Amino acid sequence: MSIEYIVSGLLVGLLVGVTGVGGGSLMTPLLVFLFGFKPSVAVGTDLLFAAITKTSGVWVHHTKHSSVDWKVVTWLGTGSIPFAIATLMVIKHYMAIGKETTGAITFTLGIALLLTACALLIRSVILSRKSKNPPAVEEDSDIVIPDESEGRFKRMQIPATIFVGAVLGVLVTLSSVGAGALGTVALLFLYPKMRTVKIVGTDLAHAIPLTAVAGLGHLSLGNVDLTLLGSLLIGSLPGIWVGSLLSAKIPEYFLRPVLASVLMLIGLKFVLV
Known part of the structure; x- marks a missing residue:
């Protein structure tokens, strides 16, 4: 295992813990530009990295906060899982006939980073408005129970x-x-009455x-570097923990x-390559 990868995982973990931004928007560009990995390998490795590192967070949200709406998770998964499989089949098909997929992955990565940068800025605005317009309280009731499942599109x-x-x-x-920033903004738009902690969970x-x-x-397609994955996990897990402790002391408005500006610059670089 490389010390450079472990340190990179630690730094990304710190940023994820402090800002709450998904590791993909930070880790994948780092692997491509700093260490020279193919975009497909960077994407595949980071996906497994994300699946492992997010698991503990869900456990906390589900057991301690009861802040996971499993109906909404099911609806999202009904769309995302089949389309993820279909996308993998398309990639496999192009690989089988010898067509390069690096260009498509690079361009999509750039677009995703640009959208994430915009989502970071929009999220702050939405949360600010949401805090100024809390759910209405029913008269003659001491308990506020907003219908969080009520969506914008009825x-x-x-x-x-x-x-x-x-x-x-x-x-x-x-x-x-x-999956992180864009998913959060999408849920904030779809379910404006849902509490922020439940949106995140x-x-x-x-x-x-x-x-x-x-x-x-991606692992089945040979797009995952397991040694790299192990190194990143060793560094990132303590980094996320330390970053979470620091998050209350570092101003989010700064x-x-x-971070959004950096992601926008990186996204433009990917798109214009």
């Missing part, structure tokens, strides 16, 4: 959620980016099966715009 809520899941399935499988719970299926698919 009768079309389930199809809309499945559609969002399908888009995330394709995007995450091709780029390893989007639900998005996290959906990301695990999606990244696991996509990561195992970090998020800086």
Whole structure:
């Protein structure tokens, strides 16, 4: 195992812990630009990395906070898992006939990073408005119980959620980016009455099966470096823990715009390659 990979995992883990931004938007560009990995290998390795590191977070949200809406997770997965598998089959087909997929993966990665950068900025605005407009309290009641499952699209809520899941399935499988920041913003838009902690828990719970299926698919295609994966995990797991402790002491209003700007520059570089 390489000390450089372990240190990289530690640094990315710190940033993930402090900012809450998914590791894919940080780790994949790092592996491509700093260490020279093929985009397909960087994406495949990062997908399994994400599936493993997110598992403990879901356990906390489910057991301690009860902040996972499993119905919404199911609807998202109904769209994302089949489309992730379909995307993997398309990649496998192109590999079988000898066509290069690096260009498509690189371009998709750039688009995903640009969308993530925008999502970071939009998320702050949405959360700010949400805090200023809390759910209405029923009269003659001391308990506030908002109907969190009520969506923006009423009768079309389930199809809309499945559609969002399908888009995330394709995007995450091709780029390893989007399950975190984009998924959170999508849920904030789809379910405006849902508490923020439940948005985060639900998005996290959906990301695990999606990244696991996509990561195992890339593993079967030979797009995962297991030695690299082990090194990144050794560094990132303590990094996420330390970053989570530091998050309360570092102002989010400063970090998020800086991080969004960096992701936007990296995304433009990928798109314009």
